[in-house]
Amino acid sequence: MKPTLSSLLDYYYESMYPLLKSLEEKRLGILSTLKKAALILFCGAILLFFILTHTPLLIPLHAFLLSALSGFLIFMFIYRYESSGYGILFKDGVIEKMIHFIDPSLLYSKMSFIREEEFKKSTLFVESYDRFSGSDLVSGKIEGVDVHFCGLHVEKKVRDTDDKEIWNDIFQGLFFVADFNKIFHAKMVILPDVAEKNFGILGSWMQGMNTQRGELIQLDHIEFEKLFVVYGSDQIESRYILSQAFMEKIVQFHKKIKKPLALSFVDSKIYLALHYTKPLFEPILTRSVLEFNYIKEYFELLVMITGIVSEFKLNEKLWSKR
Amino acid sequence: METFLIVIGLLLLILVFMYNTLISKKNQVDTIFAGLDAVLKKRYDLLPNLVSSVKEYMVHESITLEKITELRTKALTTTLPSAETIALDKQISSMLGNLMVTVENYPTLKANENFLHLQGTLNELEEQISAARRAYNQSVNDYNNAIEMFPTNFMASFMHLKRKELFSIPARERQNIDVKTIFQK
Numbered sequence: 001m002k003p004t005l006s007s008l009l010d011y012y013y014e015s016m017y018p019l020l021k022s023l024e025e026k027r028l029g030i031l032s033t034l035k036k037a038a039l040i041l042f043c044g045a046i047l048l049f050f051i052l053t054h055t056p057l058l059i060p061l062h063a064f065l066l067s068a069l070s071g072f073l074i075f076m077f078i079y080r081y082e083s084s085g086y087g088i089l090f091k092d093g094v095i096e097k098m099i100h101f102i103d104p105s106l107l108y109s110k111m112s113f114i115r116e117e118e119f120k121k122s123t124l125f126v127e128s129y130d131r132f133s134g135s136d137l138v139s140g141k142i143e144g145v146d147v148h149f150c151g152l153h154v155e156k157k158v159r160d161t162d163d164k165e166i167w168n169d170i171f172q173g174l175f176f177v178a179d180f181n182k183i184f185h186a187k188m189v190i191l192p193d194v195a196e197k198n199f200g201i202l203g204s205w206m207q208g209m210n211t212q213r214g215e216l217i218q219l220d221h222i223e224f225e226k227l228f229v230v231y232g233s234d235q236i237e238s239r240y241i242l243s244q245a246f247m248e249k250i251v252q253f254h255k256k257i258k259k260p261l262a263l264s265f266v267d268s269k270i271y272l273a274l275h276y277t278k279p280l281f282e283p284i285l286t287r288s289v290l291e292f293n294y295i296k297e298y299f300e301l302l303v304m305i306t307g308i309v310s311e312f313k314l315n316e317k318l319w320s321k322r
Numbered sequence: 323m324e325t326f327l328i329v330i331g332l333l334l335l336i337l338v339f340m341y342n343t344l345i346s347k348k349n350q351v352d353t354i355f356a357g358l359d360a361v362l363k364k365r366y367d368l369l370p371n372l373v374s375s376v377k378e379y380m381v382h383e384s385i386t387l388e389k390i391t392e393l394r395t396k397a398l399t400t401t402l403p404s405a406e407t408i409a410l411d412k413q414i415s416s417m418l419g420n421l422m423v424t425v426e427n428y429p430t431l432k433a434n435e436n437f438l439h440l441q442g443t444l445n446e447l448e449e450q451i452s453a454a455r456r457a458y459n460q461s462v463n464d465y466n467n468a469i470e471m472f473p474t475n476f477m478a479s480f481m482h483l484k485r486k487e488l489f490s491i492p493a494r495e496r497q498n499i500d501v502k503t504i505f506q507k
Contacts, residue, residue, distance in 0.1 A: 182449075219460075235461070236354065236453050236457045238453075
């Protein structure tokens with residue numbers, strides 16, 4: 001049975017509520033600790049400021065900056081320590097329960113994420129990276145289709161104009177892998193069409209010249225062509241994967257999600273990367289877990305992800321794939 | 323003199339670029355046509371099996387089956403130009419489509435394991451043929467545009483390049499149909 005919002009409401013009050021109440025107490029406890037820590041650190045920073053201004057070594061501005069920064073750093077340390085403990089409890093009590101409510105056969109591991117080899121194999125992001133991290137790996141079969149997904153954060157270390165080290169995001173968001181319903185040997189990547197959108201025909205020409213990802217595949221679906229650019233190693237097989245009906249489904253999915261979407265097809269698998277600006281399943285400390293609308297947001301996100309299988313009809317396998 | 327040489331050099335470069343563009347588009351059409359031909363051949367290879375497994379059940383469709391066999395022989399014995407291959411494929415596709423509709427009238431055939439397997443493989447091949455047709459049409463469209471647009475049209479007429487024919491995509495493939503109708507239930 002497909003999980004609905006009303007069935008979640010019943011589950012929320014029957015199975016989750018007692019646990020959420022104790023989680024809420026914990027959250028309020030952490031908030032109170034943080035408030036106290038902030039107050040103590042604020043007073044400590046003022047005291048430090050007065051001590052430093054009376055030393056001949058520092059001018060008042062430097063003394064202010066030093067004391068404010070020390071206070072802030074100590075506060076961030078306490079915040080991280082407290083919130084990570086809460087994050088683990090939240091994932092055990094809310095995310096894991098919700099995943100099992102949606103599909104009891106799915107396995108959830110809050111600390112795991114997909115292997116780097118799999119990320120590389122997808123060829124969705126060809127840029128080199130320096131940090132690869134993630135969390136919340138969900139794996140199993142949805143409607144008979146092998147699926148796994150997680151939150152992923154891939155970054156690159158660069159130096160800014162002042163030679164300071166900064167971390168740039170290559171990808172942050174949902175990374176989803178599933179068996180595709182057709183067998184194919186070619187590689188194909190579908191990316192958001194930035195060049196043609198910004199530079200028109202010139203952008204399209206530039207895309208044709210870019211052979212890094214294979215040949216440019218021009219498709220016979222006007223709306224899809226406006227939204228995406230497709231590169232593939234085989235003109236015919238790329239169209240075998242991207243039937244008219246499938247392109248329409250991708251367009252509708254993109255309209256519904258309203259987030260930058262990239263897809264790739266390698267070794268009879270579909271890889272999907274959906275950009276998010278924040279971690280997927282991390283809790284917000286300032287929001288009460290007893291607020292149903294807050295819990296609902298995570299539920300809707302999980303339903304959207306697990307629904308990709310039926311949305312793209314990955315369960316309707318072709319003859320030779322059965 | 324120098325300016326003259328630069329202009330001549332530039333003109334030559336443009337000519338080479340136009341020539342190469344036309345050749346690459348022509349070759350692209352040929353490559354994709356070869357791919358399409360390969361998938362069509364796969365279907366032709368399947369037809370004798372299909373005909374032999376259905377003929378004992380479909381006694382009233384013997385004319386259709388004979389026609390399919392005849393078309394297959396024609397397709398395999400001669401090297402046909404692309405326009406004829408297109409016409410032949412159109413005929414076979416339509417006959418097979420009709421045949422699959424009439425299968426509904428033969429319940430014993432519908433339950434036959436061998437036939438079901440053939441039907442499944444045929445459906446899959448139809449999907450591949452459809453993809454190949456679309457790829458071919460796109461490449462022909464690019465080629466036709468190149469030989470008709472200014473200024474490559476002058477070079478094309480000099481090279482005796484002719485317009486190529488497009489596949490007419492069956493209406494059912496153009497619509498966003500429910501995949502269930504294509505996929506085996």
